[in-house]
Amino acid sequence: xxxxxxxxxxxxxxxxxxxxxxxxxxxxxxxxxxxxxxxxxxxxxxxxxxxxxxxxxxxxxxxxxxxxxxxxxxxxxxxxxxxxxxxxxxxxxxxxxxxxxxxxxxxxxxxxxxxxxxxxxxxxxxxxxxxxxxxxxxxxxxxxxxxxxxxxxxxxxxxxxxxxxxxxxxxxxxxxxxxxxxxxxxxxxxxxxxxxxxxxxxxxxxxxxxxxxxxxxxxxxxxxxxxxxxxxxxxxxxxxxxxxxxxxxxxxxxxxxxxxxxxxxxxxxxxxxxxxxxxxxxxxxxxxxxxxxxxxxxxxxxxxxxxxxxxxxxxxxxxxxxxxxxxxxxxxxxxxxxxxxxxxxxxxxxxxxxxxxxxxxxxxxxxxxxxxxxxxxxxxxxxxxxxxxxxxxxxxxxxxxxxxxxxxxxxxxxxxxxxxxxxxxxxxxxxxxxxxxxxxxxxxxxxxxx
Numbered sequence: 001x002x003x004x005x006x007x008x009x010x011x012x013x014x015x016x017x018x019x020x021x022x023x024x025x026x027x028x029x030x031x032x033x034x035x036x037x038x039x040x041x042x043x044x045x046x047x048x049x050x051x052x053x054x055x056x057x058x059x060x061x062x063x064x065x066x067x068x069x070x071x072x073x074x075x076x077x078x079x080x081x082x083x084x085x086x087x088x089x090x091x092x093x094x095x096x097x098x099x100x101x102x103x104x105x106x107x108x109x110x111x112x113x114x115x116x117x118x119x120x121x122x123x124x125x126x127x128x129x130x131x132x133x134x135x136x137x138x139x140x141x142x143x144x145x146x147x148x149x150x151x152x153x154x155x156x157x158x159x160x161x162x163x164x165x166x167x168x169x170x171x172x173x174x175x176x177x178x179x180x181x182x183x184x185x186x187x188x189x190x191x192x193x194x195x196x197x198x199x200x201x202x203x204x205x206x207x208x209x210x211x212x213x214x215x216x217x218x219x220x221x222x223x224x225x226x227x228x229x230x231x232x233x234x235x236x237x238x239x240x241x242x243x244x245x246x247x248x249x250x251x252x253x254x255x256x257x258x259x260x261x262x263x264x265x266x267x268x269x270x271x272x273x274x275x276x277x278x279x280x281x282x283x284x285x286x287x288x289x290x291x292x293x294x295x296x297x298x299x300x301x302x303x304x305x306x307x308x309x310x311x312x313x314x315x316x317x318x319x320x321x322x323x324x325x326x327x328x329x330x331x332x333x334x335x336x337x338x339x340x341x342x343x344x345x346x347x348x349x350x351x352x353x354x355x356x357x358x359x360x361x362x363x364x365x366x367x368x369x370x371x372x373x374x375x376x377x378x379x380x381x382x383x384x385x386x387x388x389x390x391x392x393x394x395x396x397x398x399x400x401x402x403x404x405x406x407x408x409x410x411x412x413x414x415x416x417x418x419x420x421x422x423x424x425x426x427x428x429x430x431x432x433x434x435x436x437x438x439x440x441x442x443x444x445x446x447x448x449x450x
Contacts, residue, residue, distance in 0.1 A: 003031035004375060005383055007094050007101040009081050011037040012044020013357045014347025015104030016064040017364040023070050025372070032072050034098065034387055038080035039137065040399045040431040041407060042068065044106060046357070048136040051162040052177035053169065055421055060357060068401055076391060077399040078432065082321050088396045091322035097387040099380045100342045100371050103323070104364070107315035107330060107348040113154065117274030126159050126312035133166060135180030135424035137431065145279075146190040148307035152283050154271050155312030156199035157207040163310060164195040165215060168222050168261040178421045194262045196304060198269045198285060201295050203228050204236045206244050213247050216263060223260045226252040228267040272301055274309055283309050315353035337367025341379035344371050403435030410434050
């Protein structure tokens with residue numbers, strides 16, 4: 001078999017680590033890597049998911065950018081893979097034009113609570129709120145009511161903690177980040193004084209990580225309240241859980257002050273009903289008790305007034321036409337990343353929404369090894385044509401690397417004048433307009449031309 005032409009669908013961390021592993025094979029093994037993304041911009045959750053005040057975490061995109069500049073990489077942003085009139089190319093067409101395709105499309109859906117009132121205006125997925133304040137084009141026109149003094153978040157993982165921090169941190173801190181302008185304007189007028197995070201289990205099983213809790217403790221003029229009897233909490237078995245419990249005890253011992261904003265961790269609590277008429281007015285919360293280490297519901301129910309309830313109970317993948325899908329787990333069934341010879345998955349669509357950015361490096365290495373094993377065994381089919389020709393015939397306005405470089409430079413330029421890392425463009429139409437100003441509209445342009 002000739003050296004491989006591989007397509008990677010999705011340019012977030014999982015996809016970019018897969019690209020890196022492919023390029024590491026050398027040109028005698030991998031001839032080219034086609035990177036596709038349905039958005040005009042690359043890097044997935046690094047751009048649209050990482051909290052705006054976590055700029056150090058976002059620096060992983062620098063290394064990803066170097067991979068995109070490799071001569072063997074071809075970028076096709078603003079190209080969506082799927083079936084139906086709204087998609088640009090089908091799975092079968094991508095596979096026909098490559099030896100193999102790797103899907104790294106993440107888990108963009110969210111799990112539901114399945115309770116009364118969940119569909120009221122003012123009830124939303126945490127994923128939507130995160131995408132909104134990070135400037136994701138699909139969510140930039142959404143609105144969130146921050147006129148109430150309290151926001152309730154169902155869940156207490158890292159995403160929930162990120163949101164609580166964004167809602168309570170000083171506005172001048174947010175102004176120095178790359179948070180979307182529309183979100184910054186809303187947060188400047190926010191009436192929120194308290195964010196309550198509901199955790200079904202006890203503090204010994206806290207879902208957030210220790211670094212996320214430490215980041216909260218560094219906020220100015222914010223009280224962190226731990227609603228739990230920490231003296232009765234059993235000592236966790238794992239070191240990481242013991243460290244989190246020790247941090248919670250340290251935080252709980254700090255004095256609170258009248259008038260400060262508050263973040264409340266309310267453990268052993270589950271939502272019972274979201275209350276409202278035409279929109280959310282409050283939430284009823286049931287207390288849990290531990291029985292043999294498991295949370296079980298009690299008869300105690302408390303009411304919290306709020307105009308915004310965010311559910312942060314997990315992401316889930318979405319099906320892709322032409323591929324199998326496990327509706328229960330929200331992933332594409334696979335073995336070590338192999339769906340079938342020629343079709344592979346990596347990241348959250350492979351394993352579910354677990355781990356951190358770095359977890360994807362090992363995960364994608366396993367997937368690429370499965371792909372290479374199929375190549376060595378002769379199980380991959382030869383491409384029937386070149387992908388660039390297919391895109392050209394479709395008339396798709398694909399954004400190449402040069403287009404992304406122009407968008408990137410434009411956003412950074414706007415940010416420099418405002419003393420910010422960047423000012424994000426949050427409209428797909430506007431992103432395409434900026435990209436059209438480039439000298440080359442060839443999606444296969446691989447070098448940034450001065």
